[in-house]
Amino acid sequence: MLDFEDTIARDQRIEPRDPMPEAYRKTMIRQIAQHAHSEIIGMQPEGEWITRAPTLRRKAILLAKVQDEAGHGLYLYSAAETLGADRGDLTTRLIEGRQKYSSIFNYPTLTFADVGVIGWLVDGAAICNQVPLCRSSYGPYGRAMIRICKEESFHQRQGYELLMTMMRGTDVQREMVQDAVNRWWWPSLMMFGPPDGDSPNTAQSMAWKIKRHTNDELRQRFVDMSVPQAVSLGVTLPDPALRWNEERGHHDFGTPDWDELKRVISGDGPMNAARITRRRQAHEDGAWVRAAAAAHARKKAS
């Protein structure tokens, strides 16, 4: 494993055929699979609004976005397969609750403003999390992340643009936007994971260079980025403790409800059961189709 440590020390990529510690391989598979699952489950909250989008342009943008997420899921599963994982097996683990996905997708999308706020805050938080992952020491993952981050930045700009447009609309629309911001702000902060003191895997992941910043560093970056955007938009972020700290050069902000995060992660969020049920239903309904494709391919090969 001298090669592995040398490669890491020189800030070079680990590639699929390189020797690597088994723990590194397992950690990478878990990280990439959770990310892939998040893309696929993440299609659902916004996907519910495609057929109901209020203009054809918004419908097209949303449909393209959800299609992008399916594409992200596809190439992330492919990256996991370079480590010896199997897509079908990973899907089974997701459906059986043995692997996680981002807790953010366990909240409901109640109005069309949620589509905009997911683009602005949720995709914004995802970008803060993911841009450093483009420098992940595992090559296939880092390269996949570059493309994903570019597309996520499209999504974020489109979400923000929808909110800007709605804020120029009627009072009802402005209330929809503020209500959506109120509901999504704290869950977005939780997307960075538990506080550093409570994140046991961080040290090893940073040493292996599969993680480049701590949870709290990224969370701070996201808050600092979002505050001026909220001002431009004309919405209030629902945190009375939020204020600029001249001394630190950062915003101070309140403490997320970590008990809520634990509940949602452990399966007790508002939409956990519905999300997994739908994914399982699609998988089971498609079983005969996949079996047919496999049978046809076997006949053609023989």
Added chain:
Amino acid sequence: MSFDDAYGALTDHDDDTRWAYGTGFADPLAGVPAAIPPGVDRAALAEYCLMLGDDALIMSHRLQQWVTLAPELEDEVAIANIALDLLGQARLLLTRAAEASADVAPAPAAASSAAAPAPVAASSAAGDAPVAASSAAGDASTGARGEDALAFGRGPAEFRNVQLVERADADFAHLVARLLAFATWRLAVLDRLRDTADPILAAVATKAVKELTYHREYAAHWVVRLGDGTDESHSRMQSAIDALWPLLAELDHEPSPLAPTTWRPEFNAILSQVLTAATVAEPAAAPAESSAAAPAESSAAAPAESSAADASLSTEAPDAVSAVDDAAEMSLPGATLPPTHRGGGGGGARAANFEISPLAESGRDGVHTPALAEILDEMQGLARSVPGGVW
């Protein structure tokens, strides 16, 4: 690792070409003259664009309902892609319809204020006056446009799509059967419209031909895989074709004078070729019950209760092309249908004046199954519920 500097990549926003047709970043009709040429009947152009646009819009809606429910991730991507292509076609065609004639747009009273009718150029006294260039794409600032007035402001009787596109799919076999028929038909029709007199319709057709070629190929491959795959998939594919067949007769009822009339042989030949490869039998005649007019389930992915499938299974493929011809001819109503009266008696009266036979119930005349009303409730509900909203 400067070669893959992600922060740099995030500011590289010049590659909008990767966005699918119709998402609003590039004008797919750039450079195409927008004026309606002298000699083109504006009313007829508007009506035909409306028909073709409605077909694409409603078919796209049914495909959108499959999102997150596809059997495999590759199909998630493909189905969303096809839905997006058709939505893009619908936007351009509805915009053109509104430009060509204000008569196709819903009356202000009927339209919600969320979708105020905004035909860019009302038909003027000078029929050949240049129309203000306005494509659906690339214009984010104006919320009220022709396409949205037409999509969100009309009721079911004002939609002109064929009933084929309305039907909900009982399972994936029903989806790919319907998509095969739709894409094959539409490709044959639009291929023949590439040199039609209106430059915008011709440009839309040219662009759409490339897209539909892929849609047809995608559907055909799945029909073959399912027909040939397992006993279960074969049985489901056969039921799907049986259920599809009665819907095909309507395609021959094409009231527009602009519609190509020579698409049938190509359509029949392609379907025969695909069904033969799939070892699926073509139904010799339409089933007795009128499944075309039956109310469809709103759920897009209800498991199929394949009932009569086994009974109609046949291992012998009959003469494929003639079977299609027979099925079509025995139910061909076109010549005996009353002509379409748009703007004459109003939407409700139109259907009532017909002597209703199953075959007179053409979506082209505004006669639809209850499935369309369900689709429109879903599609238009939000737009109509926020008066004055801008999106």
